[in-house]
Amino acid sequence: MENYRLSEAARLLGVSDDTVRRWVDHGILPTTGETPATIPGAALAAHAVELARAPGDPTDVLSSARNRFVGLVTRVQVDGVMAQVDIQAGPHRVVSLMSAEAVRDLALEPGSLAVAVIKATNVIVETPRSVR
16 A cells, blocks of 8 residues: 655645644544654545535536536636636646637636536546656
8 A cells, every 4th residue: 555755645635734734633634653654545545535525516406427626717718719718626727618608608707616527438547657
């Protein structure tokens, strides 16, 4: 099983080292008891899943899509009939290309609450050659 240093855990969760230390101090994240302190990969993964549940979906719709990212629109760039919309959903930046008409119809502008729904047939998963 992989173990992660506190600084690595912080980077993977998108928080500061101090936040991870507080979580360890409060028993939210366990350590292996080794020096320097490391966090078991399974515990880190479970906490990452828990953190991802935080934002609620404001649309209140039923959908077969499971890849839904609630976030804030950070940029809207309209160029003729097409537009690019950037959404920051937690640590994830989602970019959508859509019609300028759709941007106007949805009233998308920086600061708007939005849900990026992703339906894809291929997902590529990569891992580093060496974690350390």
